[in-house]
Amino acid sequence: GAVVSQHPSWVICKSGTSVKIECRSLDFQATTMFWYRQFPKQSLMLMATSNEGSKATYEQGVEKDKFLINHASLTLSTLTVTSAHPEDSSFYICSARDLGAGSGSLDEQFFGPGTRLTVL
Amino acid sequence: GQNIDQPTEMTATEGAIVQINCTYQTSGFNGLFWYQQHAGEAPTFLSYNVLDGLEEKGRFSSFLSRSKGYSYLLLKELQMKDSASYLCAAMDSNYQLIWGAGTKLIIKP
Numbered sequence: 001g002a003v004v005s006q007h008p009s010w011v012i013c014k015s016g017t018s019v020k021i022e023c024r025s026l027d028f029q030a031t032t033m034f035w036y037r038q039f040p041k042q043s044l045m046l047m048a049t050s051n052e053g054s055k056a057t058y059e060q061g062v063e064k065d066k067f068l069i070n071h072a073s074l075t076l077s078t079l080t081v082t083s084a085h086p087e088d089s090s091f092y093i094c095s096a097r098d099l100g101a102g103s104g105s106l107d108e109q110f111f112g113p114g115t116r117l118t119v120l
Numbered sequence: 121g122q123n124i125d126q127p128t129e130m131t132a133t134e135g136a137i138v139q140i141n142c143t144y145q146t147s148g149f150n151g152l153f154w155y156q157q158h159a160g161e162a163p164t165f166l167s168y169n170v171l172d173g174l175e176e177k178g179r180f181s182s183f184l185s186r187s188k189g190y191s192y193l194l195l196k197e198l199q200m201k202d203s204a205s206y207l208c209a210a211m212d213s214n215y216q217l218i219w220g221a222g223t224k225l226i227i228k229p
Contacts, residue, residue: 043207043221044163093162108153109217111162 006112023094030096124220148213
């Protein structure tokens with residue numbers, strides 16, 4: 001099956017620093033990747049849709065200057081949390097669509113293992 | 121607006137059967153997904169329904185009624201490892217997933 005990796009798995013940082021999270025599709029190409037945030041005991045919340053070679057589309061209420069997304073290739077998207085603060089502590093998950101799955105296949109998203117960010 | 125409703129928590133006994141319900145309201149509809157999520161981990165795909173009816177896959181089955189905006193996930197022969205949150209998500213006309221808050225399933229011996 002399709003595999004998506006995320007790095008790092010967990011990170012602890014001081015308030016005011018920036019943190020970069022990588023999302024990679026290991027065995028398929030993904031023109032579209034999604035970034036989600038999940039607070040404890042809450043549902044996944046879509047932050048932005050990342051399209052290869054173009055600007056990301058951010059959901060309402062998500063600051064694009066704070067959460068920088070770069071989708072430089074068909075297998076890599078990065079999320080940078082700039083000037084992180086304790087309220088940014090959360091579980092960040094990326095997912096990707098398989099470009100080569102074909103029009104007849106279900107539009108499944110493959111999830112990375114997630115990155116737990118703790119901002120002190 | 122778009123909305124997904126599912127129970128917050130359910131409890132069942134090992135070896136039994138449990139049904140987790142989900143109702144949805146979306147702008148357009150391109151399918152209904154069920155995911156399993158263990159604590160601290162990312163969701164994993166369980167099932168996808170786009171046509172009315174029951175889809176069976178081993179111990180897990182998923183049902184969809186488009187006219188009622190309703191789906192359920194049926195888990196048979198429950199095992200302790202099935203203790204997890206089960207997320208219902210509907211795909212709208214823009215192919216965006218609208219997520220429910222998840223149902224925490226607790227399995228007791």
